[in-house]
Amino acid sequence: xxxxxxxxxxxxxxxxxxxxxxxxxxxxxxxxxxxxxxxxxxxxxxxxxxxxxxxxxxxxxxxxxxxxxxxxxxxxxxxxxxxxxxxxxxxxxxxxxxxxxxxxxxxxxxxxxxxxxxxxxxxxxxxxxxxxxxxxxxxxxxxxxxxxxxxxxxxxxxxxxxxxxxxxxxxxxxxxxxxxxxxxxxxxxxxxxxxxxxxxxxxxxxxxxxxxxxxxxxxxxxxxxxxxxxxxxxxxxxxxxxxxxxxxxxxxxxxxxxxxxxxxxxxxxxxxxxxxxxxxxxxxxxxxxxxxxxxxxxxxxxxxxxxxxxxxxxxxxxxxxxxxxxxxxxxxxxxxxxxxxxxxxxxxxxxxxxxxxxxxxxxxxxxxxxxxxxxxxxxxxxxxxxxxxxxxxxxxxxxxxxxxxxxxxxxxxxxxxxxxxxxxxxxxxxxxxxxxxxxxxxxxxxxxxxxxxxxxxxxxxxxxxxxxxxxxxxxxxxxxxxxxxxxxxxxxxxx
Amino acid sequence: xxxxxxxxxxxxxxxxxxxxxxxxxxxxxxxxxxxxxxxxxxxxxxxxxxxxxxxxxxxxxxxxxxxxxxxxxxxxxxxxxxxxxxxxxxxxxxxxxxxxxxxxxxxxxxxxxxxxxxxxxxxxxxxxxxxxxxxxxxxxxxxxxxxxxxxxxxxxxxxxxxxxxxxxxxxxxxxxxxxxxxxxxxxxxxxxxxxxxxxxxxxxxxxxxxxxxxxxxxxxxxxxxxxxxxxxxxxxxxxxxxxxxxxxxxxxxxxxxxxxxxxxxxxxxxxxxxxxxxxxxxxxxxxxxxxxxxxxxxxxxxxxxxxxxxxxxxxxxxxxxxxxxxxxxxxxxxxxxxxxxxxxxxxxxxxxxxxxxxxxxxxxxxxxxxxxxxxxxxxxxxxxxxxxxxxxxxxxxxxxxxxxxxxxxxxxxxxxxxxxxxxxxxxxxxxxxxxxxxxxxxxxxxxxxxxxxxxxxxxxxxxxxxxxxxxxxxxxxxxxxxxxxxxxxxxxx
Numbered sequence: 001x002x003x004x005x006x007x008x009x010x011x012x013x014x015x016x017x018x019x020x021x022x023x024x025x026x027x028x029x030x031x032x033x034x035x036x037x038x039x040x041x042x043x044x045x046x047x048x049x050x051x052x053x054x055x056x057x058x059x060x061x062x063x064x065x066x067x068x069x070x071x072x073x074x075x076x077x078x079x080x081x082x083x084x085x086x087x088x089x090x091x092x093x094x095x096x097x098x099x100x101x102x103x104x105x106x107x108x109x110x111x112x113x114x115x116x117x118x119x120x121x122x123x124x125x126x127x128x129x130x131x132x133x134x135x136x137x138x139x140x141x142x143x144x145x146x147x148x149x150x151x152x153x154x155x156x157x158x159x160x161x162x163x164x165x166x167x168x169x170x171x172x173x174x175x176x177x178x179x180x181x182x183x184x185x186x187x188x189x190x191x192x193x194x195x196x197x198x199x200x201x202x203x204x205x206x207x208x209x210x211x212x213x214x215x216x217x218x219x220x221x222x223x224x225x226x227x228x229x230x231x232x233x234x235x236x237x238x239x240x241x242x243x244x245x246x247x248x249x250x251x252x253x254x255x256x257x258x259x260x261x262x263x264x265x266x267x268x269x270x271x272x273x274x275x276x277x278x279x280x281x282x283x284x285x286x287x288x289x290x291x292x293x294x295x296x297x298x299x300x301x302x303x304x305x306x307x308x309x310x311x312x313x314x315x316x317x318x319x320x321x322x323x324x325x326x327x328x329x330x331x332x333x334x335x336x337x338x339x340x341x342x343x344x345x346x347x348x349x350x351x352x353x354x355x356x357x358x359x360x361x362x363x364x365x366x367x368x369x370x371x372x373x374x375x376x377x378x379x380x381x382x383x384x385x386x387x388x389x390x391x392x393x394x395x396x397x398x399x400x401x402x403x404x405x406x407x408x409x410x411x412x413x414x415x416x417x418x419x420x421x422x423x424x425x426x427x428x429x430x431x432x433x434x435x436x437x438x439x440x441x442x443x444x445x446x447x448x449x450x451x452x453x454x455x456x457x458x459x460x461x462x463x464x465x466x467x468x469x470x471x472x473x474x475x476x477x478x479x480x481x482x483x484x485x486x487x488x489x490x491x492x493x494x495x
Numbered sequence: 496x497x498x499x500x501x502x503x504x505x506x507x508x509x510x511x512x513x514x515x516x517x518x519x520x521x522x523x524x525x526x527x528x529x530x531x532x533x534x535x536x537x538x539x540x541x542x543x544x545x546x547x548x549x550x551x552x553x554x555x556x557x558x559x560x561x562x563x564x565x566x567x568x569x570x571x572x573x574x575x576x577x578x579x580x581x582x583x584x585x586x587x588x589x590x591x592x593x594x595x596x597x598x599x600x601x602x603x604x605x606x607x608x609x610x611x612x613x614x615x616x617x618x619x620x621x622x623x624x625x626x627x628x629x630x631x632x633x634x635x636x637x638x639x640x641x642x643x644x645x646x647x648x649x650x651x652x653x654x655x656x657x658x659x660x661x662x663x664x665x666x667x668x669x670x671x672x673x674x675x676x677x678x679x680x681x682x683x684x685x686x687x688x689x690x691x692x693x694x695x696x697x698x699x700x701x702x703x704x705x706x707x708x709x710x711x712x713x714x715x716x717x718x719x720x721x722x723x724x725x726x727x728x729x730x731x732x733x734x735x736x737x738x739x740x741x742x743x744x745x746x747x748x749x750x751x752x753x754x755x756x757x758x759x760x761x762x763x764x765x766x767x768x769x770x771x772x773x774x775x776x777x778x779x780x781x782x783x784x785x786x787x788x789x790x791x792x793x794x795x796x797x798x799x800x801x802x803x804x805x806x807x808x809x810x811x812x813x814x815x816x817x818x819x820x821x822x823x824x825x826x827x828x829x830x831x832x833x834x835x836x837x838x839x840x841x842x843x844x845x846x847x848x849x850x851x852x853x854x855x856x857x858x859x860x861x862x863x864x865x866x867x868x869x870x871x872x873x874x875x876x877x878x879x880x881x882x883x884x885x886x887x888x889x890x891x892x893x894x895x896x897x898x899x900x901x902x903x904x905x906x907x908x909x910x911x912x913x914x915x916x917x918x919x920x921x922x923x924x925x926x927x928x929x930x931x932x933x934x935x936x937x938x939x940x941x942x943x944x945x946x947x948x949x950x951x952x953x954x955x956x957x958x959x960x961x962x963x964x965x966x967x968x969x970x971x972x973x974x975x976x977x978x979x980x981x982x983x984x985x986x987x988x
Contacts (some may be wrong), residue, residue, distance in 0.1 A: 372647075373603075376606075380514070387639060392635055392636070392638065392639060392665075393631065393632040393635045393636050394632055394636050398632070398635070399563075402566075402628075402672070402676070403565075403566075405672065405673065405676050406566065406676050406679065406680075409673065409676045409677055409679075409680055410676075410679075410680045412680065417673075417677070420673050420676075421670070421673055424669040424670065424672060424673060425666075425669070427669065428662065428665055428666050428669055431661070431662065431665055432658070432662060435642070435658060435661060435662075438642070438643075438646075439646060439654055439657070439658070442643060442646055442647055443646040443647060443653065443654050443657070477562075478563055479562065479563040479564050479565060482563065482564075482565040482566075483564060483565055486565060
């Protein structure tokens, strides 16, 4: 029997404790802006982030909770990024929700529960723990989407998210139960070993994988499981959209690696084929549909679909003709892609919220018109984000695409080469709508309604500037971040 | 920090400062800051040519640092005889552009100047990159400032032109990116261009690489039939944007052929040379005819640029020293001449706000000094002996004769078309009677404009009368390149 080894779950334990504490403390907060709650939340999250970073730097792999949880560099690195993402999300969100009378203690504690779910997923070593983490995260998110109780669109988005999310959880659970039935184990290492023996009923395994991939695809928001993405992105309060579009992507990547790579690498031939279809259709539909959007949040939702499709391409190149030599290269490229995507998304939605302060929304693309004149700094930062998403150097998004393309091409298989060409041609389509944002900001005249509106300054604008600088600095010097991702993935594969 | 790094980052630093501090009410300080930046950036490039060793084809002034460890990408810079003049040309043209925009640009001055300075640094980076990925990063990054320049300070259809420019170029270069990664894989994990030159490759791979590079560079040059973005971009761009486009950005494409296509895929280059030559001749002849019927002066010069660049690619793909050196000389002289042609159009446009040929007539009566300069540059544009335009075209034609007489004969017709459209435009704009009040009210060049024109005229004349400094610098690098291209890289061959 494996020992409990509590040390492994200290960050999660702290997070759980503080989430409850925040909920309680908030009852006694009378301040309208909820400053004590805000600072308590941020302080706890910083502590959690520091713990994850320390665990990551120790570089050790340990199992805890009787083998249910694993503490390895990949999990901690992803959890660290997720925690930082949530810290920034809350900082961006606070003024926005404060001006919309949504600033209640629940926002903070629910957000911490979202992060708890993410951290659990990142370090899960057991099918049930994966599912547990997923549900902690999802249920908190459903509630957060519906935070604006009296707002029709938000409520509709929450319902849609809940119903489809429950369906996807069902898919995942069904697939996992099939795997359990076939391999007689819930533990990811043991499942891997069992599949490796080659004595398992192939039909059951294949069915299981199909359901698991469908469930994961829903969480990643890739075609054809993407229907919820545009509606939820548009309908949710922007603060929550940012929360959904940021850290959960890291978690979805984490469980994809945990389940498919660490658990079912032996079935890679099956799930890679599905991934190719998911990835290419996401690139096509995401990029084409984004062109037609007039709502900025909806456009970014379709852009997310295509970006996740691009990331999945990296997941398809891990096992080539039964050979796992390129696995480290491929999966670390995908991880780098997700991390850089999250950095960029944070800034983009943060900026939308910043513009939307004072009770106005700034959700239509036309609301950005003339921003280059009204607020040159903000327009400049947004330009960095847009070029990064379009994958134009020297922004960090370029290196993410480079890493994925490199993973495809170095397989030296003609099919993957064709896939790479398809991917770059579709990203050309993508460039069009990102460029359109730049065009609206710089080449169009401000709308009369927006012309006089001042853009407020404050701490958030400084954070936005840092976020924009990060996109550029990681673009000029991407080496460090790439090395971290590679290191984490290689260690995860080694165990 | 080496000289090349300074040449790249100094203008970018000035540009960044301008963007960060620029304010609408302090336009004058922005202008002066930009001028100081541009002049300093030009001065630091001068030692590159004075200290250049013409006896070797190796990269000089090189700097080599590890940049991205994961993919073994190196911050590797260096110039040889092929690229060094373009570094100077870029820095020089930037000074011209800053001065040219002095009074003309009144809105968002700091951003305008900043964009051009950053663009200048990036283009120097393209010419001096010795690492494939570094080259690509600079090559692509130039799109961003140019897109903004056309879109903000351009004419009525500027948005259309800016998108067309960006997407056309991006389409080509994305295929090149795939090619670069393919080479990275084939060379066992290196982005070093020099090691790619030595890499043996089978014919199908060479052909694929050749066409991937062709996609990127033919759009940039631009070659017929992917040239259609250029007239739009030129017409809509502000004068400074047109000058940089014609004088330098087009050269990035032609430079790419020499740096990538020919040495990396020499067998495919020889195999498909007929294809490039055919497209070049179409550009020379057909585009020359198209230029003849243009009503818009900027469009006319844009088409003439395409025809001239056709000469350049023709010269490259006849594979002899006269042809390649001629192409390079043509690139440099075209940088001066086309830059001056666009400036001249800008001078008229600033006064009359029209680019239609029909609006003018008899300008020589009211602007005699300007008309003299314009005549000089028009003559240079059609290749009058004694100007830079003549040397390059003559060398290319001589080089082509060595390959095939008939090809040369077709190419030589371009001189006739060139003379026809250039001189006919000159006649309609400058000669004749003054037909309307706008022309009657024109004032001649002011000191700033006169200075600009004079400097460019001296450069053009210098290239025409004494091109030796240019060809001397190129000689060793070009012979080395041709020796390399003549050898087969087929595996086992």
